[in-house]
Amino acid sequence: MLTSSARKRALVIGAGPMGLETALRAHTRGFEVTVLEAGRVGEHIRQWGHIRLFSPLGMNVSAHAKKILGESLPPLDAIQTGAEYVATVLEPLAQSEVLKDRIIVDRKVVALARAGLGKMGLPNHPLRTERSFRVLAEDHAGSEHVYQADLVFDASGVFAHGNWSGSAGMPALGERKLDQRIIRHPIDVESEAARFAGKKILLLGHGHSAANTIVALARVQQRAPQTQIIWAVRSDRTKPVSEVADDPLHERAAVVDAANALALHPPENLRVLRRATLEELQTVEGSNIIKATLKVWKTSEAIEVDEIISLTGYRPNLDMLRETTVEFSSVTEGTRGLHKALSNITDCLAKIEVNPNDLQSGEPNLFIVGVKSYGRNSGFLLQSGNDQLDAIFAALM
Ligand SMILES: Cc1cc2nc3c(=O)[nH]c(=O)nc-3n(C[C@H](O)[C@H](O)[C@H](O)COP(=O)(O)OP(=O)(O)OC[C@H]3O[C@@H](n4cnc5c(N)ncnc54)[C@H](O)[C@@H]3O)c2cc1C
Numbered sequence: 001m002l003t004s005s006a007r008k009r010a011l012v013i014g015a016g017p018m019g020l021e022t023a024l025r026a027h028t029r030g031f032e033v034t035v036l037e038a039g040r041v042g043e044h045i046r047q048w049g050h051i052r053l054f055s056p057l058g059m060n061v062s063a064h065a066k067k068i069l070g071e072s073l074p075p076l077d078a079i080q081t082g083a084e085y086v087a088t089v090l091e092p093l094a095q096s097e098v099l100k101d102r103i104i105v106d107r108k109v110v111a112l113a114r115a116g117l118g119k120m121g122l123p124n125h126p127l128r129t130e131r132s133f134r135v136l137a138e139d140h141a142g143s144e145h146v147y148q149a150d151l152v153f154d155a156s157g158v159f160a161h162g163n164w165s166g167s168a169g170m171p172a173l174g175e176r177k178l179d180q181r182i183i184r185h186p187i188d189v190e191s192e193a194a195r196f197a198g199k200k201i202l203l204l205g206h207g208h209s210a211a212n213t214i215v216a217l218a219r220v221q222q223r224a225p226q227t228q229i230i231w232a233v234r235s236d237r238t239k240p241v242s243e244v245a246d247d248p249l250h251e252r253a254a255v256v257d258a259a260n261a262l263a264l265h266p267p268e269n270l271r272v273l274r275r276a277t278l279e280e281l282q283t284v285e286g287s288n289i290i291k292a293t294l295k296v297w298k299t300s301e302a303i304e305v306d307e308i309i310s311l312t313g314y315r316p317n318l319d320m321l322r323e324t325t326v327e328f329s330s331v332t333e334g335t336r337g338l339h340k341a342l343s344n345i346t347d348c349l350a351k352i353e354v355n356p357n358d359l360q361s362g363e364p365n366l367f368i369v370g371v372k373s374y375g376r377n378s379g380f381l382l383q384s385g386n387d388q389l390d391a392i393f394a395a396l397m
Contacts, residue, residue: 008032011135011149013109013320015041017060017085018370018385019155020093024064025393026153027098034147035099036137038108042090044159049083050188051212054252055381061089062386068096079251107137107145112152113323114363123325129364154321155370158314159185163376165204165278165310167295173280181290183309186213189220195307197224202292202303204278205311206233206240207378208252211259213309218262221269228269230303231262232276232294238264240274273301281308316372327362334375335361335368338388342377356395359388367392 010026012019015037026033040046053060058076066073074080074088094103114121114131122128135147162184166172175182186209189196197220203213214231221227233240239260247253263272273296280293284304293302316333329339337358361368369389374380 009034009132009149010151010153011036011133011147012153012155013135014038014155014157014370015090015094015103015105016044016155016157016370017042017090017382018157018389019153020090020099021062021065021386021389022153022155022369023099023102024062024068024093025389026151027102028064029393029396031151033099033102034149035103036107036109036135036147037103037105038156040105041094041103042086044157045082045086045090047159048186048209048212049081049086050191050216051186052079052081052251053085054079054208054249054255055383057085057089059381059383060085061382062389065089065093068093068098106139108139109135109137109156109320110144111136111320111323112366115148118323119325133366151365152367154366154368154372156317156320157371158316158375159371161315161317162310163313163315165308165312167277167279169312172278175278175281178281178283178290181308183307184311185209186311187309189213189216189309193220193223196220196227198226199306200228200304201230201307201309202305203229203231203309203311204233205313206235206242206259207311207313208241208255210311211241211255213311214262215255215258218267218270221267225269228271230271230273230305231266232273232278232296233263234275234277236275236297240272278310313376313378315376321366324361324363324366326366326368329375332375332377334377335359335373337361338373339375339377342374342379354388354391356391359392359395 008031010031010033012022012035015035019035023033023035057074057078057080069092093099112133112135114128115134117128117131133149133152137145163169164171165175217229240263241256241259243256266272275297277295279295282291284291289304291302291304327336329336332339337360341354341358370385371380
């Protein structure tokens with residue numbers, strides 16, 4: 001059973017789409033809501049604002065949010081860029097009467113725990129549930145702020161933490177030292193053409209972010225043909241980006257097809273290295289060049305490049321939850337119950353029947369929601385996130 005709270009302070013971590021949707025529901029149920037956001041509203045999506053969402057707008061907004069946004073909402077079949085979604089959905093929601101005084105930006109949550117109890121305090125004891133949460137946050141200047149709450153919803157996403165680039169998810173040799181030189185988000189290479197045109201670029205990864213990036217890099221190369229691109233993928237498939245058969249999400253299918261077409265018939269100055277793993281990164285003395293050594297099938301290849309874009313997936317930051325009793329899946333690092341519920345699901349569009357108990361985190365009245373609840377599983381869709389929230393709030397009544 002989820003524990004209903006007589007007290008009513010709900011704290012939401014993150015003002016991405018799921019944090020805002022959580023706050024709307026919590027407000028409707030009579031909780032006193034505060035949203036703490038590390039950056040700006042929709043911060044993570046702003047960072048890939050040039051990329052189009054593959055799900056149409058109607059799938060990305062709950063019925064509740066649609067009602068608040070009313071006629072200002074673009075057509076529900078719109079395939080928006082991340083920036084358009086922030087401008088037409090997230091910002092207006094954040095400025096709506098319901099939420100406008102409840103969001104505190106520039107507040108990064110660093111840690112939280114039940115007041116006076118660490119991870120091992122009163123385990124499974126009803127008294128643990130009685131304790132409120134104490135949440136420590138910081139702003140960009142390093143000033144610290146403390147908040148109290150009876151319920152906490154962690155909607156802080158995964159996007160800020162790219163996976164390491166080496167074999168088996170480990171850092172490649174030298175990668176930690178050169179961390180600042182590696183771009184770990186799908187950067188807008190076309191807007192930053194001055195940085196990329198005419199350069200030699202190593203792109204790692206073959207997921208959706210990498211697919212978008214290789215297609216954009218190919219466009220940069222069309223305009224600046226001397227640009228050299230090496231696309232290194234772990235897959236041995238001729239079409240490295242996974243296809244979804246008869247994909248009803250046409251935008252996703254189009255990006256996958258375009259990326260795979262480049263892999264099948266690479267233009268001049270685009271090399272595709274299959275079965276490639278990054279082994280080592282080194283600086284080339286007296287220059288900004290990085291020497292990357294890759295194992296490509298059975299041979300070793302050293303390449304000197306100007307830029308490295310590593311898009312090998314994202315992982316959740318679990319540090320802030322360390323003093324809680326949240327149970328994570330040892331496979332995905334999403335919540336344990338949800339991982340079990342999702343483990344046989346391969347189609348992210350499938351309607352997922354989740355038992356409310358699967359949404360328990362293991363720490364009463366603390367919920368991991370949104371894409372973070374899936375951990376490293378990349379199958380999250382906003383539509384499923386909204387279903388998840390409906391189930392959580394229904395059980396809270
Ligand atoms: C390129 C790309 C395309 C995608 N396209 C789609 C799509 O078409 N459809 C779809 O359904 N999904 C898509 N996704 C998945 C998408 O990431 C999620 O659907 C959506 O962003 C999840 O929302 P969220 O609120 O859970 O997390 P996020 O959007 O990641 O929001 C998390 C928020 O928490 C904040 N935050 C992080 N840490 C802290 C902290 N410590 N303290 C306070 N605040 C914090 C962040 O700044 C951010 O604002 C895409 C992802 C990528 C990378």
